[in-house]
């Protein structure tokens with residue numbers, strides 16, 4: 186082998202090999218950690234990926250998912266050209282058409298529906314992808330529809346609601362300033378946000394003490410916890426309130442802080458006194474001595490952070506539980522000082538980067554104020570008031586009842602029906618529509634129910650502005666040309682906006698102009714950022730002195746007793762205090778004697794998208810339920826057996842994985858599998874009344890051995 190061959194084999198970038206390194210971003214996981222990628226490109230093809238050195242989130246590293254980017258972007262089932270349906274919805278029969286034909290059909294279809302039924306009858310939807318959201322939201326509003334639905338109907342927004350209800354603002358833990366104790370309450374960052382997980386390691390290396398509270402014995406519990414607490418699923422509200430009572434009784438509460446900055450302490454304290462250690466042990470299954478130790482650790486620390494996660498909100502008692510947990514920070518005065526919780530604000534597209542943009546104005550300024558109420562307004566009034574989106578978990582009910590008006594068309598980017606409880610109903614809904622447009626990277630079941638299907642490209646094939654904490658900004662350029670005839674989502678949205686003939690000059694003028702508007706108050710030249718091609722730093726703003734106030738709640742203080750919730754006490758039976766409530770979908774019976782937890786994160790998958798990527802699939806080749814060895818023995822089930830998970834509305838067949846990650850009596854399964862979609866058997870009415878979030882993580886079930 187000659188030198189050049191050896192260099193080619195080793196993928197060494199140089200003029201002779203024709204291999205270049207192009208900087209891009211991995212868009213597979215959630216926006217916060219999205220990591221910098223060095224794409225090695227030869228002849229327009231990505232031949233290797235590595236993490237970018239010095240990048241704020243990953244500094245040279247890539248996780249399993251990021252390392253599989255080549256297999257992701259070159260997945261066989263990429264949509265290649267715009268397509269028009271020629272068979273029945275669901276049959277998957279399509280013919281290729283030109284972009285001009287597709288855009289024309291879309292503008293005619295949407296405008297016809299608007300003329301016949303009103304703009305509200307057109308729903309603009311997106312699933313997990315984030316980067317194009319401000320554009321899609323503005324398109325909906327400029328078109329005249331308030332019905333903009335995203336995956337936030339099940340993701341993170343409930344947490345933001347809970348923070349805002351209680352503290353008036355979203356808060357972030359200041360781990361870098363070394364709290365004495367870090368309580369990760371339902372946190373598994375080693376799996377769900379690896380860059381954050383690395384902060385846990387760093388904190389521990391510097392002598393920090395970690396408590397993990399999770400019914401599943403997760404990698405974070407095993408690797409990081411000095412104290413691991415394993416409550417029964419969904420009982421955290423009782424646990425948190427008992428801990429709060431102990432803190433009050435032992436005199437560890439920060440009474441000066443409480444008197445100066447909080448509202449409703451008396452009502453909260455009266456409620457706490459109805460919680461007892463004995464009952465806590467009985468309900469949660471956590472030994473009393475561990476509950477005492479948890480109270481002592483939080484109560485006696487000079488600085489502590491009690492960090493909740495989205496996992497707590499995937500319960501029908503999610504908001505009250507999340508509030509019960511975060512109230513512990515105010516109770517102990519661990520707010521707005523270094524090493525505790527600090528207020529924060531969103532910068533751009535779900536990122537907290539420490540500076541403020543005009544994203545909210547860009548998204549919201551065209552909201553159609555005279556339109557009929559957005560989906561979910563009656564049923565989830567707190568969500569409707571606090572979140573600039575319709576609540577998608579009310580979509581199917583709204584469609585079926587036509588109450589208060591019919592839904593007739595869907596315009597979707599990145600929508601996967603498997604996100605929704607009783608997922609196939611979303612496909613039934615699509616079948617019933619007069620017009621459906623789906624834009625995705627891959628051919629999904631939802632695409633197969635659309636009239637027009639459009640090919641989107643991946644982050645490797647587009648330009649995009651991203652920002653990172655503290656004060657970093659980058660404007661990527663494509664590492665490779667868009668594959669086939671795909672385009673980036675914002676280009677598609679811009680084109681659709683132009684064809685719809687809506688009166689929105691800014692939206693019709695494309696990504697660059699819009700992003701310049703969004704960043705216009707900052708001293709940053711986006712052309713220069715783009716030309717530099719790597720991260721540059723701009724000054725960060727300190728949020729105003731939080732405790733000086735006024736705090737952005739109805740009382741102007743941190744609210745143990747939520748006045749925003751109190752408004753719905755009588756009409757919706759809501760409780761302004763963070764009480765413990767049962768979170769199961771039905772009472773326990775002999776038939777349904779186990780608890781099902783679904784969708785905890787797994788290292789080799791993100792929702793539905795990576796189960797079809799061979800390297801990642803090989804790490805867990807089949808959909809499997811984790812069952813504790815004791816339960817397996819009792820049920821006569823061994824590793825690899827075929828089993829049914831049965832809930833009150835149906836069953837799915839999976840393999841048994843005998844594992845102590847699940848506690849006795851609890852079953853764990855990951856979501857997003859096409860051949861065993863757990864959401865098919867999660868009742869769609871099992872929702873948190875405050876946020877509308879589904880109770881994905883607390884369902885009654887039983888396990889049956891499948892006949893061979």
Ligand SMILES: Nc1nc2c(c(=O)[nH]1)N[C@H]1C(S)=C(S)[C@@H](COP(=O)(O)OP(=O)(O)OC[C@H]3O[C@@H](n4cnc5c(=O)[nH]c(N)nc54)[C@H](O)[C@@H]3O)O[C@H]1N2
Nearest residue numbers: 312313314340599601604624625641783784792793856881
């Ligand atoms: N049982 C259970 N269900 C859950 C959860 C759970 O814990 N348990 N978690 C919930 C949560 S938190 C979330 S966030 C949701 C996520 O659920 P989904 O939104 O279903 O997430 P994905 O399947 O990752 O992605 C949706 C679609 O976006 C497409 N896509 C990806 N990138 C792009 C792009 O750049 N442009 C376009 N046009 N399309 C793109 C993908 O191909 C995919 O079809 O699932 C929820 N569902």
Ligand SMILES: Nc1nc2c(c(=O)[nH]1)N[C@H]1C(S)=C(S)[C@@H](COP(=O)(O)OP(=O)(O)OC[C@H]3O[C@@H](n4cnc5c(=O)[nH]c(N)nc54)[C@H](O)[C@@H]3O)O[C@H]1N2
Nearest residue numbers: 371373377398401418419494495496785786787790791792
């Ligand atoms: N690898 C990977 N990473 C991801 C994703 C992915 O699909 N794959 N998805 C991304 C998205 S969209 C999101 S929203 C985040 C979610 O991020 P997280 O909220 O951190 O992730 P989850 O694994 O859903 O939930 C965290 C933990 O909550 C626990 N939990 C469930 N019920 C209870 C309970 O009743 N009490 C307590 N104490 N704990 C409970 C679960 O066992 C789980 O270990 O992850 C993001 N990161």
Ligand SMILES: [Mo]
Nearest residue numbers: 339340341495
């Ligand atoms: Mo999510």
